[in-house]
Amino acid sequence: MSSAHASDPGDIVVVEGKDSDLHKQFVAGKLIVGRKRIEESGGKTVEEVLRKEPSVTISSNGRLGLLGLPGYTQILVDGAPGSTGRSPLELDVVHIERIEIVKTSIAELGPYGTAGTINIITRKIARLSLTQARLGGALGARDHAGNFSWSSNHPGTFFSYSLQASGGYQRRSSDSETSVLRDAGDALPLQQQTANSRNTTDTPRLSTSSSLSWAIAKGEKIELSPSILWFKTTSNVDEYSAWAAQYQPGRPTHSESQSDQDLSTISIPLKWSYRPDKDTQLSLRLLSTQSRVASLLDRRDQIPAQSDEFRQSNQWMRMHNNSLKFDFSQGISASHELKAGLTLLNNRTWTDLANLRDKEFESSFDTFGRAREAIQRTRSYFLQDEWKISEEVSTNFGISGELRTTNMAEGEFVSASRYSVAAPSAHLAWKIDGSDRKQVRASVARSFKAPFLDQMVVRPVINPMAACPSKNECLTNAPEYADTAGNAQLKPEKALGFNLSYEHYFGKETSLTIELFERRITELVVNRIEYASVPWSRARRYVQRPSNDGDARLQGLSLEGVLNAREILAESPKIEMRGGVTFARSHRTDLAGADNHIPDQLPWRAKLGITYDMESAPLQFGINANWEPSERIQISDLRKSIIDRNFELGTEASWKIDQKYRLRFALENIGKARRRQADQYFETSSVVSKETVRHTAPKLGITLDIKL
Numbered sequence: 001m002s003s004a005h006a007s008d009p010g011d012i013v014v015v016e017g018k019d020s021d022l023h024k025q026f027v028a029g030k031l032i033v034g035r036k037r038i039e040e041s042g043g044k045t046v047e048e049v050l051r052k053e054p055s056v057t058i059s060s061n062g063r064l065g066l067l068g069l070p071g072y073t074q075i076l077v078d079g080a081p082g083s084t085g086r087s088p089l090e091l092d093v094v095h096i097e098r099i100e101i102v103k104t105s106i107a108e109l110g111p112y113g114t115a116g117t118i119n120i121i122t123r124k125i126a127r128l129s130l131t132q133a134r135l136g137g138a139l140g141a142r143d144h145a146g147n148f149s150w151s152s153n154h155p156g157t158f159f160s161y162s163l164q165a166s167g168g169y170q171r172r173s174s175d176s177e178t179s180v181l182r183d184a185g186d187a188l189p190l191q192q193q194t195a196n197s198r199n200t201t202d203t204p205r206l207s208t209s210s211s212l213s214w215a216i217a218k219g220e221k222i223e224l225s226p227s228i229l230w231f232k233t234t235s236n237v238d239e240y241s242a243w244a245a246q247y248q249p250g251r252p253t254h255s256e257s258q259s260d261q262d263l264s265t266i267s268i269p270l271k272w273s274y275r276p277d278k279d280t281q282l283s284l285r286l287l288s289t290q291s292r293v294a295s296l297l298d299r300r301d302q303i304p305a306q307s308d309e310f311r312q313s314n315q316w317m318r319m320h321n322n323s324l325k326f327d328f329s330q331g332i333s334a335s336h337e338l339k340a341g342l343t344l345l346n347n348r349t350w351t352d353l354a355n356l357r358d359k360e361f362e363s364s365f366d367t368f369g370r371a372r373e374a375i376q377r378t379r380s381y382f383l384q385d386e387w388k389i390s391e392e393v394s395t396n397f398g399i400s401g402e403l404r405t406t407n408m409a410e411g412e413f414v415s416a417s418r419y420s421v422a423a424p425s426a427h428l429a430w431k432i433d434g435s436d437r438k439q440v441r442a443s444v445a446r447s448f449k450a451p452f453l454d455q456m457v458v459r460p461v462i463n464p465m466a467a468c469p470s471k472n473e474c475l476t477n478a479p480e481y482a483d484t485a486g487n488a489q490l491k492p493e494k495a496l497g498f499n500l501s502y503e504h505y506f507g508k509e510t511s512l513t514i515e516l517f518e519r520r521i522t523e524l525v526v527n528r529i530e531y532a533s534v535p536w537s538r539a540r541r542y543v544q545r546p547s548n549d550g551d552a553r554l555q556g557l558s559l560e561g562v563l564n565a566r567e568i569l570a571e572s573p574k575i576e577m578r579g580g581v582t583f584a585r586s587h588r589t590d591l592a593g594a595d596n597h598i599p600d601q602l603p604w605r606a607k608l609g610i611t612y613d614m615e616s617a618p619l620q621f622g623i624n625a626n627w628e629p630s631e632r633i634q635i636s637d638l639r640k641s642i643i644d645r646n647f648e649l650g651t652e653a654s655w656k657i658d659q660k661y662r663l664r665f666a667l668e669n670i671g672k673a674r675r676r677q678a679d680q681y682f683e684t685s686s687v688v689s690k691e692t693v694r695h696t697a698p699k700l701g702i703t704l705d706i707k708l
């Protein structure tokens with residue numbers, strides 16, 4: 001348990017000491033990345049900070065997660081799902097107070113998070129008046145960026161406030177080469193297609209937030225924390241393709257496309273909290289978020305022996321999210337606390353859609369209409385009992401649950417889904433000999449993975465390499481050019497998780513953690529490619545859809561360590577090392593073969609970070625590395641993927657000019673020049689191999705931190 005009550009995950013736990021001291025107090029092993037470590041990391045976003053944490057793994061496509069399972073890692077903001085349409089990992093650290101990491105499921109964080117939860121706590125009012133600013137930029141052969149952030153904190157006796165603002169601009173460029181071979185078995189493989197593409201993405205962004213706090217009576221407080229976010233992403237893709245003669249008719253040889261996504265969000269959280277005594281706390285939080293997203297795609301295809309084709313795919317979306325969250329905590333004694341919570345959430349999304357070809361609406365989409373409305377209502381609860389039974393033994397028992405209904409209307413398709421889940425959990429911490437230096441933790445928890453709304457949308461995305469040759473009719477396609485569509489009747493995946501860990505502290509920071517984990521997943525959501533009759537084509541088409549099909553089992557072992565050299569040898573240089581390695585294996589019952597593991601799960605992965613502080617000068621140097629082996633995975637009966645091994649290396653340096661100014665340098669993507677992915681598609685009488693190579697380049701970043 002912590003030494004201060006915090007029934008709302010957004011509350012600041014006021015405890016003196018380092019992040020490791022806080023970690024020892026939580027029965028379920030909650031890891032804390034505090035404000036001090038966030039600032040020292042030099043990261044500009046939550047993602048950049050977490051990339052250096054040993055407990056956070058990086059997948060082959062760059063996604064962050066826990067236990068090597070990014071798709072099963074729950075990411076929350078102040079204990080609730082983010083609702084802005086932008087990934088919470090992209091939040092600028094100027095808006096962040098701390099980050100909590102739990103590699104299991106606990107009741108107060110809800111029934112989701114099969115691999116665990118990353119909970120991002122937004123910036124609150126600190127005890128000291130302080131103004132900070134950060135200016136930065138990055139330059140590389142393919143990327144460049146500029147950014148700024150500013151925060152000002154003003155505490156008071158009855159009224160306090162803080163202000164934050166951040167913004168920037170980023171340009172990313174990437175090149176890729178694709179080769180498609182068809183092997184029918186009776187001759188040499190045929191080069192079906194070769195393609196070269198260049199993608200340039202520009203992203204300006206701006207966000208502001210504030211926190212206003214009134215102490216209206218003793219133990220009673222009201223907080224208002226409005227925020228505004230705007231960003232725009234513009235991507236330009238230029239692609240040249242060469243086709244074998246028998247595949248060329250109707251195929252584009254040169255394509256140009258531009259996509260724009262413009263998002264603006266305003267969020268207004270209002271929170272009332274009341275603490276009648278030191279053992280009891282109540283809070284009520286109202287949150288209203290309004291978002292608008294415009295997504296526009298223009299594409300021009302040059303096709304031999306015919307005029308150019310122009311296609312547009314546009315969406316205008318409005319999202320209204322409103323929630324009411326009630327939390328209660330009661331301290332039964334200094335070592336025993338009960339928590340409970342109830343959340344009511346209503347999400348409503350209106351989307352206007354237009355698919356045009358040569359400025360006329362494509363009739364293939366008529367059955368799906370030109371508008372979509374989705375209403376999602378969620379009722380969730382939790383009850384948790386955390387008890388320090390003795391100096392040696394502490395427990396955490398709880399249950400969380402949710403009832404969710406989703407109603408969606410897409411032209412002629414009207415769907416309704418409803419499900420309820422209940423997730424009990426139990427955690428035990430045993431301090432050997434009553435000491436914080438040696439501790440065993442054990443957890444068993446039921447958890448779920450809810451389907452995303454996008455996975456339930458039945459309106460298809462037609463593959464541009466097998467687009468409909470006329471406005472009124474689609475022809476058949478091939479598995480390597482499959483369309484994609486959702487499934488309105490998707491259900492949550494169920495999982496039963498076990499964790500067993502041993503922590504040994506050799507000093508205040510130097511530690512070693514060994515953890516065994518297992519996940520048993522049922523009603524697994526998999527993406528299957530099927531050849532079927534579809535509403536948007538008279539001919540049958542290959543289409544990829546998600547479905548609850550099969551079970552899976554994952555077992556693994558992780559080792560994480562922190563080494564402060566001076567805690568081992570007082571005369572040593574001021575060096576700190578943080579690293580981790582994870583070994584895992586998984587098996588899916590819905591597929592046969594040796595490569596039928598869960599996507600993104602690798603046999604092993606490792607990361608290492610080293611920091612060196614000079615004593616003769618105010619300089620700090622660091623190096624960060626991440627290793628992943630090649631990945632072979634059977635996606636479905638018709639598709640297998642092979643992804644090359646990955647090695648990421650970055651270096652950084654920090655110069656503390658004086659108490660107010662610090663200059664940082666970072667060099668990323670060292671030696672990472674290319675990444676290859678090969679996909680195999682199995683047809684009735686042939687195998688199609690599709691290989692894509694993407695190129696990257698090093699990037700140099702410079703940041704100036706200012707404290708006023």
